[in-house]
Amino acid sequence: MDVTIWIHAGLARDGRAQEECIHIDYGGSTPRDLAAVVGLDMASVGLIFVNSILSSPNAAVYDGDRIEYLPHLEGG
């Protein structure tokens, strides 16, 4: 299946917001699985949105979904 991943600048390795479409050969993926695929440390992830809905790291992800990773909120 193909999914789109967006990573906030504060989490991305090169320090710039990152968006990419990735292809996965197997089904049953979750945001946690996909984070491992793109080398994202889940400990630094505070919020996950799947198709703009706040979701858990273990939510089911389907073909065509958009998964967004944001950092923990600090400050304010």
Add this chain to the structure above:
Amino acid sequence: MSRLIRIDRKEQTAAFEPLTTDIVRLGGRALTSHLLYREVDPGCDPLGAGNKLILAPGVLSGTTAPCSGRISVGAKSPLTGGIKESNAGGTAARAMARLGIKALIIEDLPVNRDLQILYICKDGIAFHPAGELAGKGTYDTMAALRERFGTKCAILCIGPAGEQTMEIASIAINTVEGYPSRHCGRGGLGAVMGSKGLKAIIIDDNGADKEIHNLQPADSATYAAACKEWAKNLIETKKLLTRFGTSFLVDVVNKLGAIPTRNYSHGQFDQVKGLSCETLEATVNSRGGRMGHPCMPGCVIRCSNIYHDERGEYLTSGLEYETIALMGSNLDIDDYDFVATMDRMCDDFGVDTMEVGAGIGVAMEAGLLPFGDKEGALALLRSLGEGTPKGRALGRGAAHFGEGLGCRRIPTAKGQALAAYDPRVFKGTGVTYATSPMGGDHTAGNMLAGRGKWRGIEDTKQTEGQIEASVDVQLMTMVLDMLGLCIFTGPVPETMGWLSRILTAAYGETVTPDDLLAVGRTILEIEVAFNARAGIGMAANRLPEFFYTEPLGPNGTVFDVDRERLELNPWM
């Protein structure tokens, strides 16, 4: 040895007082609120002889504790009519602590209206005339005072708004570089200072002897080691704040659907890219500004920034999320140069950026000017600096200004503008807005996403558990405010653990997290009691009607936390 300084503006006298036992271990907000409750009639006129302006560094200020340089300023607020504390970074807390000044109490009113400067150093206290500074903005004032008193002094001053006792007037404090960009912004405390006839307060700690410092740890080696370890932890865990400052919240709060947009009519801003943290970082770096700037000595988080204009010249410092959102998305504007210019003008006039952003938002909703009108917004703010009737109306705060314009949707609580987290999505922060004795103030207990898990909070939009979690965070915030710590160190249980270790070393006896929270609760109860006597009872624990009835897009949620409980007694 620590002591109080009491300034009588009517008699033009200054006196040193020993500490009474009830205040020896208090500092910051805990001390300002305690002294206000002890000495001020809650029914007094905020700008009259009965009110007192109280300045207090935190308990840990002036020591090696990281991020401990906040100064609290307290008084009865001319904006809310209730008790108020507003704290800021800058250099003043450290200077006061190094001079052994636990608190500075300024009382009564001067006989004549000539502005003065209050000068405090290790050798004594003096009053100087300040007539030549009348009407000047904080930038010119600060520059003149640095030339006159030296660049090593800490300076607090007011702008024209404070002189005109506007309800949203702030008190500016200099950074190490001398910029008047750190402000005790909330609640109109600059107006109280103006009513006392003080244009500036100089704290000159040159030559201060270490023996007189406010805090000398009982176990200095353990204290230093604990502070060092905590500092390392903060540096490691707050990297995002160091890099982007609070601007990184723009993208995140927008994604959560809680960024105020067009006067809180929507929770997402379609032009958010223009206000993103990456845009700010790129703009600042390309013009020779600076990200990762410390707003006070000893800060290891360094979330502030220095913003240059298109010519590469200094424009303003410390663009924060609240200002960005309330001057940006709230006004339907996506231009950082506009936001920075507004911030500079607010700092120079000496007013709260949040009240101005919210005030212009309601003016746009009322049709005084259209949403997105940058020139109109700049002109309106300029009129405040000029003291025109319209400008003075804006200077009364968003609540008064909006009511005068016939606006029905005014985002305030207890007369104070809300911060840039819509309470229909950030329901825990909504509880804080509604219940805090400080009025609509996120710095009294911000329930950011991720906080409150210990109360079962998994989503800022859930209803259950928000009251308990907000109260917890308000108590932990009180502890930070008492100690002079930046709230970005975190009003969370982990921080209470660090502070337990540090204070145990400081006092030479065990201080538990529960001990700290117990002090926090006592002070909070004092503040609630002060407000009750000022006529602001539990029934005032509410938000404007539209937050309960008008669903906020795109989530479609309203503020639906148990209203009856908020208005009876949320603290039980």
